[in-house]
Amino acid sequence: MEHPIWYLWRDGVAEGPFPAGQIQRWILLGRVRREDSVSPDGEEWGRVEDWSEELIPEVLRADLTDPYNLQRLEAARRWADERVEDDPEAVAVERREEDEGDRPRMRSLHRRAFGEPGDRGAWRLVVAAAVVVALIGGAWWAAPVDRPLEPDCEAGPAPGVNWSYCDRAGVELAGKDLRGSRMRDTQLQQADLRGANLEEADLSFALMGGADLAGANLRGARLFGTDLRGVRLERARMAGANMAYANLRGADLGRVDLSGVPLGSAIWVDGRTCAPESVGECD
Template identity: 40%
Template sequence: MTTQPSDPSDAATGSTDPPASSPEAVRHERWFLRRPDGVCGPYPARQIGRFLILGRLTEQDEISQDREFWVRIAERPHLIPEEVRLANTPGGKERLERARLREDERLRERRSRASEPFYREQRKGDRRCPENLETLSHRQLWAALLDRTPFPWRQWVQGPRPWILSGIALLLATGLLVWFALQQEITPAPDCNAPPGPSVNWNYCNKAGAALRGADLAGASLYDAHLSAARLERAQLADADLRYASLDRARLDGADLSRGQLTGADLRNARLRGTRLEDADLRHADLSGADLTDARLEGARLDRAIWIDGRICAAGSVGHCASSATD
């Protein structure tokens, strides 16, 4: 049977029925569906709209009010919900998905009451058309999401777990505070009046111009110490901590700075003739204008240090100042 352009009832004249597009007329409309597997129905107009939202029908499916004259749903725009008509507009797809979720929730509620006698009697002789695999898959996915048991947040919060976790966090915080306090006790405060000697703590001390020729300062802590123009010829400074120390114009001829920590140290115009700097950490140190005649730099790290000629040593420079790519 071929599709007719319209239902003959549309051409009827003198009818007292309300116009086809009026809400009253639409509410009383009943439509049969013709699918490749047969005819089913009739369905109210609102149910046709739900089928379109859920994807069970498309606008190309055929409907009829008398099983004789068939038209495509697209020819009856009053049956097409706004969410379907505007699906291809900005934000339309999200709006359609929300409408599908809403209809799935309604369907789930109706099915939960299907065992009641009233609804069981109402559903005798199911008129629903068979669904394609895509529609079934979509509906089953939403059903699985809706049936998923939510996490019992209220029971979890009211139970013992939060208190246990809070106790563990409190213990960890207390442990960290105790550890920091012990570290402060283990690390003695700087003693700027202490005589020079191994492992002396002169952190932040002002020793500018100090006469320390041949002094044994192995392992000394001289972090950020002020040693400008100090006389340190032949001094023993192996393993000393000289990070960010000011050693500009200091005389370190023949001194032993092997394995010393000199990160960020200021060594501008310092004299380092014959100085031992094996395996010293000189990253970011400033050596501009320094005298490194016969200095031993095997294994010394010079990443991003300022070399005697003002060049910035490339990252990974060891034992010598490699030129960076930007030079």
């Protein structure tokens, strides 16, 4: 049985839920380890290793003494770090389909370049690496990928700023213009964002527990999988936002209009999990 969402135990605190694709991405990038504790329901806990087939990407379970598999792993990590999509689970499925389609052709090229075991000259290794890189590069450039700039954690608040993965906990940003900013996986606990303009901002999987977003403009913002526990959202403008899989336990939603906002599998203010098809209200 496959589990679509997972909880993660870190620093003595249960975090989540997160889509399975996001956990796989973190594992691929080394942000979650095989020995870390995870749970599909918040009650049954075990190591990532215990759910290896569900959570550990196939490229990490392959024989990494094979140069071909190492090339695939490097490509998968680059894609995981550079691809930005609205739905991480869809991206994970897309990547698996791409891998399945290319595997026979790439293995054939690998055999031609390397030959049988014991016949692997240095020049063959160079040729094989060049072929694999060319294939990967072609697939990467052909895909509809948003290629963000590197995060700049020292940059000041401004439209389009890239603070992804940065630690901005407790930052004072009341009234700031942060339109189109990138703050995926950013630490924003206890941040003051009252009246801030976060229109079209990407806050997916950000940690925002206890932040103050009263009166903020969150139109079109991506809040997919965002930790919003105890957040104050009073009078925030949410039209066009996406809050699927977000954790809203204890959040203040006074005078907030969520009409049309996806809330699928989100944790509601009272702790219940919304139905996958929930929109505008937690069903």
